Structures are given as structure tokens and as C-alpha cells.
Amino acid sequence: MAVRELINGQAGATLSSRDRGLLYGDGLFETVRVVGGVAPLWPHHMARLAEGCARLGLPAPDPRLLATELQAVASGMEAAVVRITVTRGEGARGYAPPAIQQPTRIVAAFPMPPLDARAASEGIRVRVCALRLAEQPRLAGLKHLNRLEQVLARAEWNDPAIAEGLLLDGAGRVICATMANVFAVIDGALVTPALERCGVAGVARAEVLATQVRAQVRDLRLDELLDASEVFLTSSVRGILPVQAVGDKVFAPGPVTRALQQHWRDLGFPLEQA
Template sequence: MLSWVDGQPAELLSVKDRGLAYGDGLFETIAVSAGQPTLLERHLARLAQGCVQLKIPVELPVVRAQVLAFSQQLGEGVVKLILTRGEGLRGYAVTQPAKPRLILQASAKPAYPAAYAEQGVRLFPCVTRLAEQPLLAGLKHLNRLEQVLARSEWHDADHAEGVMLDTSGRVIEGVYSNLFMVRAGVLITADLARCGVAGVMRGELLAQAAALGIACQVRDISQAELLAADEVMLCNSVYGVWPARALLAHNWPVGPLTRKLQAIARNLLDC
């Protein structure tokens, strides 16, 4: 597997790395098409914001250059970018000055069934709840244990994704996707000020929908509202948009706004 550590081909990492010891870092999952990383500026902007919140120094021009070079070498696939605070001694105290470590890993694009995009997916109602922690809300930090536990809740082939709520019972997102619903022509997605990951595809679709004159709302979503939605869809930066067709005994149609956003996402990922 193609992998770089701090710009050099490598497959080994120091056991002193704080990303391993404490989840002290951030990551981005970037689709690559024809040697070009898609939505790169949005990925870098989220990474930069995360570094500000976690107080990790980062040189974005260096990161951009390495991602571009790595993507050219990969050609087609997915790049996982991991930025850790670097090595440290035992204990939570941060070594000063920090020397961040940039890890790039390559993989093939997932071979999801075509039916997921064409007919929609059935959602699993996850019991695992997302903790409300505003300090880390929106970030794609390295601690994904809530998602690991949620994904372990189902093993059948009937469910392609799960719905995650926060500890107050609000609908937040999928296990590895952001969630949108449509009600009376309005595109609605959850407020991620308390928890959840601010996905780059979510941000791009909100911007493009607003530019097309589609009414958009970012706000709290109740479980009852989700079930009453006219359309429900999921998105991420690798597969684009999937319609959601069912949750337990409830069914949703695949609607026109879902298809419109699906076409926008497909164009973004194929460029």
C-alpha cells in the first residue's frame, strides 16, 4: 500500500506518536480522480480549523503540496491524510515545540453496490449516542470510538448506514455520513455545534443548493421530524449522495431534490 510519513515513503510509525497514544490529531478522507484530489480546499480549510482548535501548528502549503504529489502518484483512489501532534513523552502534557507528523495513506475507492445510489439505502437505528462536546464539535479528530461502537451494532447486508443521535435524542448524522432531509422543498441538515463531523461534501452541497435558490436550514432535527420528511439523503466526500429509503418500518421516496444533489456530487467527484 502506498504510504508516506512526512513526505517520504514509509510504513512504520514511532510508538511515541501522540496520535496513537491519545488520538491527538486530525484526519481527512479525500477522493482522488485522475490524479487530482477532490474538494481539496474544503478539506484543507477543515484541517486548518481543527488545528486552530487543537492548537496544532500546521504549514498548509506543505500539506497541500504533499497531497497533490501523493495524489498524482496514486492516480485513482482515496487518500487518508492524518496529522498528529507528533511524538511526546508519557503523560498528557504537550512537548514544546510540537513537531506535527503528516501521514498519507492510499487505498482503492470502495466498491459500493450501485443500488445504494440508484434505489437508496436502509438505515440502522444506532443505540450508541454522540456525546455533546462543543469544544470538539465539527472536527474530524482521531478519536472515532463512538462511530466504531455504532458501526459494530449491525452486521447484516440489509443496512448500509446507521443514524446517530446525540445524548439528548436529536438526529445528528450517519456513522460515516452527514444527513439531509427535505420538508416542503426546504433542505435541512443538523446543527453540529454540539457534536458531529462537519463534512466537506455537506458544506459544498449547502453552498451549491443556496446558489441555486434552494431554501436551506441548519438546525436541530427531532426523530419525529426525520420520519415525517419528504426525502432523506446521506452524503460524504467519497461516495457522494445516497438516498435513504427506510428506517425500521418507515419508508421514504427517492425525491427530486435528492437526485439534483446527487448529480452535483457526482460531478464534483468525477472532475
């Protein structure tokens, strides 16, 4: 049977209960969609991981090593999601990072979840979560392992007809969804929330911003979003998802959304199947 998980380069699926990733959530992760052995958003993943390591004071793993390990665990899978986790490893008890850091590196492949063709064509239904994201500029933008806010927000609903939840900050600004970033077309301009205070800066968001150079990255109020002509979510796994409704407010997928879905196909991502 193929090895689907490597921990520090060794086949395995367990780690020390003294790893700081478990003790304190002291680490970062990436969720990489792989199609036929290719990860089209790889440079964005590696850029974010490097920035996260720098900001947390972690030695960054070698991207070439990670690429080799990704290929190994996804070998033979036509469609996979590879989770890369980097923690600060083990150390003495207490919060102080150890003087000599030996990070733990986990690279694990999962089957690609099935994509809903109707979601790509007609859009998804979204709710507004009651939980408000806390503002922590030191961690904002990073895909770190402290994700209790997302867990609590995602636990707010279990209606399978609702695909995602929008997260606002304490001031009522729209920040992101529990597992995706959000874009809106407002007065003809593409807008996505600034993420200096909270939120995760997704790699699919980075790709959209790289292709839409006039897009605005700024604070976005919920009432502005609800007045937008198009709303869509971006996800490394699920791609470009038109939003059909936020609560009672209904949207139709528009031309900006459709153009970006085509861009995703051009990158090599099938939108409607695994």
C-alpha cells in the same frame, strides 16, 4: 512499485509508538476522494483541517505540501481515497502538549472502494443506532482521531443490507451517520442537523450547504426526519446517497437528492462506479 504512503514526506508505513496520535488520539484526519488526480472537494478538506488544527492548538501543515504529497501517493490511480492524518507528534509523557510541537503528517492512498449502482439509484437502508453521541462542544464538528463512539456504533450491526446507522445525541436529536452526514427535505426545505454539540462536519455536507444557500442548519428531531419527503446522506467518499429506509420507514429518492447527485457528477465524481 509506486510509493502509496508518505510519513513526514518520507516513504514508509510505520510510526513511533510514542506518537500522541496513538497515545491519546491527539490529531485529525481527512479522507479525500481522488478521481484522475483531482480532488474536487479539496478546498473544503483544507478549510476543515485548518479549523481543526486551530481548535486543537496544532500547527497546520502547508496545504500546498499536502497537495503535492496527495498527488505523489495517488499517482497513476484512476480512483483513490487518500487519508491525511495530522497528529501532535511525539513529546514527553503526559497530556500536556509539548512546548515545541513537531506534528506527524501521514498521507496514504487506498484503492477507491467499489460504489454500488443500486445504492445511488434506489437508495440505502439505514438503522438508528442505540449508542447516543456525547455532547462536547470543544470537539464538535472536527474530524479528530477520537472515534470510539463511531466504532461502537458501527459494531451494533453486521447485516450487509444495512449500509449505515443514524446517530442521535442524548436528547434524541439526529446528528449524523457513522461515516456520513444527513439531510432531510421537510415542508419543502432542506434541513441538516446543527453540529455545535457533537458530530463531524463533513466536507460533502459543506459542499451541499455551499450550493443550497437556503438550507436550514438546525436541531432535527428523529420524528421530523421520519416525516421528511426525502432523506439522503453525504460522504466525501460515497457522495450523495439516497436513503431508502430508516428502520421500517420507507422513502423514495426525490428531486433535491437527484439534483445534488447531478451536482456531484458535475464536480467530476462518478456516482455509480469507482
